[in-house]
Amino acid sequence: MKNMTTFFAPCLFVLSAIFCSNTAMAQNWNLLGNAGTNPAIHFIGTTDNQPLLFRVNNQRAGLIDPAKSNAFFGAFSNGTASTGQSNAAFGNYALNSNTTGGNNTAMGRDALRLNTTGGDNTAIGTASLAKNTTGIWNTALGNGALYSSTTSSSNTALGDLALTANLTGGANTGVGEDALRRNTTGAGNTALGENALNFNITGSNNTGLGRSTSIVNFSNATAIGYTATANANNKIRLGNATITSLESQVNLTVTSDRRFKKDFREDVSGLDFIMRLRPVTYHYDIHALNDFYGVTERIRADASKGSEKQKDVAKELADLDASARAAEQVRYTGFVAQEVEEAAAEVGYDFSGVYKPQNERDNYGLRYAEFTVPIVKAVQEQQLIIEKQGRQIAELQEMVQALLAGTSSEREAEKSSVSAPFALSPNPSTGAITLTFVLRNDATVNISIFDPSGRLMLSEPLGLLAAGSNHHNLDLQKLPNGTYFVYMVLDGHPISKQVVLSR
Numbered sequence: 001m002k003n004m005t006t007f008f009a010p011c012l013f014v015l016s017a018i019f020c021s022n023t024a025m026a027q028n029w030n031l032l033g034n035a036g037t038n039p040a041i042h043f044i045g046t047t048d049n050q051p052l053l054f055r056v057n058n059q060r061a062g063l064i065d066p067a068k069s070n071a072f073f074g075a076f077s078n079g080t081a082s083t084g085q086s087n088a089a090f091g092n093y094a095l096n097s098n099t100t101g102g103n104n105t106a107m108g109r110d111a112l113r114l115n116t117t118g119g120d121n122t123a124i125g126t127a128s129l130a131k132n133t134t135g136i137w138n139t140a141l142g143n144g145a146l147y148s149s150t151t152s153s154s155n156t157a158l159g160d161l162a163l164t165a166n167l168t169g170g171a172n173t174g175v176g177e178d179a180l181r182r183n184t185t186g187a188g189n190t191a192l193g194e195n196a197l198n199f200n201i202t203g204s205n206n207t208g209l210g211r212s213t214s215i216v217n218f219s220n221a222t223a224i225g226y227t228a229t230a231n232a233n234n235k236i237r238l239g240n241a242t243i244t245s246l247e248s249q250v251n252l253t254v255t256s257d258r259r260f261k262k263d264f265r266e267d268v269s270g271l272d273f274i275m276r277l278r279p280v281t282y283h284y285d286i287h288a289l290n291d292f293y294g295v296t297e298r299i300r301a302d303a304s305k306g307s308e309k310q311k312d313v314a315k316e317l318a319d320l321d322a323s324a325r326a327a328e329q330v331r332y333t334g335f336v337a338q339e340v341e342e343a344a345a346e347v348g349y350d351f352s353g354v355y356k357p358q359n360e361r362d363n364y365g366l367r368y369a370e371f372t373v374p375i376v377k378a379v380q381e382q383q384l385i386i387e388k389q390g391r392q393i394a395e396l397q398e399m400v401q402a403l404l405a406g407t408s409s410e411r412e413a414e415k416s417s418v419s420a421p422f423a424l425s426p427n428p429s430t431g432a433i434t435l436t437f438v439l440r441n442d443a444t445v446n447i448s449i450f451d452p453s454g455r456l457m458l459s460e461p462l463g464l465l466a467a468g469s470n471h472h473n474l475d476l477q478k479l480p481n482g483t484y485f486v487y488m489v490l491d492g493h494p495i496s497k498q499v500v501l502s503r
Contacts, residue, residue, distance in 0.1 A: 270377030431477030
């Protein structure tokens, strides 16, 4: 019995050690891998209400904190003294300096690295929003997007280096590679497209829709279309210089409501202005326009990004040159803005149809629709002239009939008993003549003087005269010596009398 006890004692010890060893191994993960795991019961984590911390080289490299709704993965991600909540960071140094900022999402190395108290920011991409400290409500997606932004808020950058130089400008939206890339303090800008508004620095409230659209340090300007350039404040540019058709189903409607107009004046210049205009046909120099707008310079700036970009830039410049040459073949009809400006100045007309450059980078333009108003005025003036000429022609016809009937008022009186007496003296005269005539009724009277060939030499309206005897002094001293006919219509009857000027 003693021998049996001596035999079994060591065996029981070995079995106990093996059992205890297996039990201990069941509580650990094998560095070479594990088998037979059950995700329902096997996990890495805690069974108490404490954050789960990860370390690399004994340095904090990750933290899951359900109590603060924080989750971090990456060396030095989120500040060790941070009290901010609802933050998520993935990447080395992501949210590294955060103190109290909350509701931030940072994915990528250095994303939101310097953020301290800023909240409600989203940064996805290497160094996106890297320098933000206190700015809020920013969204950056792309390598270096909003990289330099420090305290600005409400910016949205989507694309490689979009808004990367922005410092304090707020409420900007840049979508596309290099969109608003150089913007620093400009606010309220919207850029959509590769390189859209990428040279703007301080301009605000601008809109660039299309690749390489350009508005440089202006405000409230809009450029729409490939390389479209708005080069002044409060200006909208549709398309680039190679556009040959701007089409719409209906005409452009211009706001014209009496409720929003004031200081009305009827000082529109008509015929005098229109007759000074020089209609011409011409070709556009598209290459000169592209150089003036800086289009080729902006495209060449892309070549600095590497050999692949250089190939793209070379092809783009070649395509642009071909488009420009095609557009230069179109012959247009119109005016020259500088000449229209000069014509308006000559007649003292403040014509709104001329757009004058607002700065050295701006260009002249014409609003052709506004020519309608002076043209209407000119037609109205022409109509008055036509009506006046019609009356003069009628009077001439009556005069001819009177001349055919006789050359004196006495002979006319013989033909019509209703004609009023008409006399002039002296005759011959040196030029100062007194007219005497009788009206049966109140009437408007005009006097016309003709030479023997029927050419009108003088016309003098006497206005409305009362019935009865009337006198009028007629001055013909400026007319050369000769025979003339004095013509009048009295009580509806044309009367003429011959007078001789002799000095």
